[in-house]
Amino acid sequence: MPILRVHRLAIAALLSLTLSSSAWANDVYIPVAGPMTGSTAALGAQIRDGATAAMNSINASGLLPDTKPILRIADDASDPKRAVAVANRLTADGIELVVGPFPSNSSTPASDIYTEAEVIQISPGSTNPRLTERGLTTLFRICRRDDQQGRGAADYIVRHHQGAKLAVLDDKGTAEGIADIVEPRLRAAGEHTGRQSDFAGEKEYTTRVSKLKREGLQIVYVGYYNEIDIILRQAAEAGARLTVIADDPLMSSGLLAIAGEAAKGTLITFMPDRTNNAAGAAAVARLKDSSLSAAGYTLYAYAAVQAWADSVKRAGSFDATPVAAALRSGLIETAIGTVRFDSKGDNAAPGFIVYGWRDNTVEAVEQN
Template sequence: MNPYRLSAIAAAALTLAACNNAEPQQDASASAPAAAQEHVVKIGSANPLTGPFAHWGRDADNGVQLAAEEANAEKLTLDGKPVRFEVISEDDQADPKVATQVAQRFVDAGVAAVIGHLTSGAAIPASRLYNDAGITMIAGSVTSPKFTEQGYNNTFRIIANDLQQGQALAKYAVTELKSKRIAVIDDRTTYGQGLADDFAKATEAAGGTIVKREYTTNSATDFMAILTSIKGEKPELIFYGGMDAQAGPLVKQMRKLGITAVFMGADGVNTAEFAKLAGKDGEGAYASSAGASKELMPGYTAFNTKYKARFNGEIQAYAPYTYDATRVVIDAMKRANSADPKKYLAEVGKTSLQGVTGPIAFESNGDIKNGTVTLYRLESGKWAGVAKPASDASTAQ
């Protein structure tokens, strides 16, 4: 045998013996930091993060992220274990089919709750999967009455619905703006069509007349044909059920055709993006908000400061609502001492919370109690709350 090989073997043996005689290493699990022992509670956040509604979706997602980060800073424990909230953000593209795929991914991931979806058309089909899986769903922006008419006990919203918006807008159009001849356009989505239907019905109940009803899509950019058809009816007001991405070009094309009718929309139009897209042609437009005005939200000023510091941008619309929705879920978990939906769901229905957006409590069907609708007018590129045109009041509820 090669003597040099013997020497190498001996050296290796001595090294191994030295290792065995050294202080024993601690077990990895025993020495793991406290963070590794945390129970991770997953919260799904579903919004359109790409496409024409991405500015809304990112804003809504930011509200969820901020609430979760603040809860993590509290170092909460549930059932005696430290917990960390992890937000899983998914892009549903505001598309019903994609939304159900997102919902299935959330179910497979074992999320404890879902905040969203942003649009009614996405939220309603997705809600069926969450109901079947027993996952709590709280929406911060879904306004279709159908959302809470399905009879699911796990579905909630913290914002007024379209029936309330449609009635408030129609009453204002007919009784305050004195508009009797009204044309209605919608984008054929669950949100847009439902809102337009509610507005039209309320308009006629208030004494107005729907002189023309037209339809478009939520991806259209050319509205000249339908506006030409409407122009012949000499409307005093045109109502649009849809979102800002179409409303901006729509009002510009109205003015290009010489249509001087008042333009009105709902919360899908009440954004800084509409003001930017419409430019000077949007001046004097009216829109609603399915909630209190920023000036009357009890926690808006503090929230706005936190939001700007965290995301270096302006609130678009629904971040305060998704922030509150996330807080509702976490508050229910704390009261139930569990992140298991089977254990904390009952506490959601008992919620009594002072949120950024106002007091939060739920009706038995999941609607928020005492939902508020606020009306606005676009003045110098900014949405300002209104009462009557002659009074120039700063807010109206």
């Protein structure tokens, strides 16, 4: 058994005493691991802001007596190798929870490190189904899965754009998973759908956009983030009348920075907006007081910290095994509403809504 694991088990044995015991550590380190730099830094900022606000609230409430959770920020720039390096560094330092990483291709390899070190991992935005299909007992996600998201997107297209000329694009990488859900569901509904898989990492799409225009495509489902803004702008410049439908990472104002007016009308699947719900009102107010937005993944990161703290309180321990059992044991009230984790660690709460970009903001179009 690794020395680190023996050390953590010894600590866990002490921490399993009652809440009034002096065994509760004064400082507990809780990192947010995710993209603080790079092309998805806007999404990393949402996760950081949500976790920070939740940690401040927990410390002010006294929920965990004689304990001060301290937030740490770890940048992996959405790079899987860096996510693994971050995980090795954080677990060597001794942590109890990690919020993140994001996206799934970073969360998946990092999760093996966190599991070995017996650290609770809760991702606010890693949606690939494979993440929680591997039987890792300390791994959770508070967002929903791509198999649910892909079905919702395909069904929306069929309901509202039946008979339109369609194409499904992916990046020959992380986006293939959700594209592999959307395309066959469209075909099963009788839609004639093309598939293209050669956009990853490019900066110039005029040739491809011209082809899409020449083919008379009306609806394009794009299952990845980094180049959508460029595609939208160049399609608008070429006069291509495309309606783009994309998945959850597009829920960021960063889209507007490059696409500008061309982003209008773009459709996105994302989890339900909780900013106007009673459950999230206090969290939204705290964020607003700090001049922070509650958009996108922010409240989901906030809820991840809440769920962990609630489970630590009920377990009477920081040890990952009883905390994981407490996370799965019933309903947890959070800023996104009631959360219930299933045996795989997935959130069984309601799934995805279709949103549209309108006048520099997003609004719900239809609930799936």
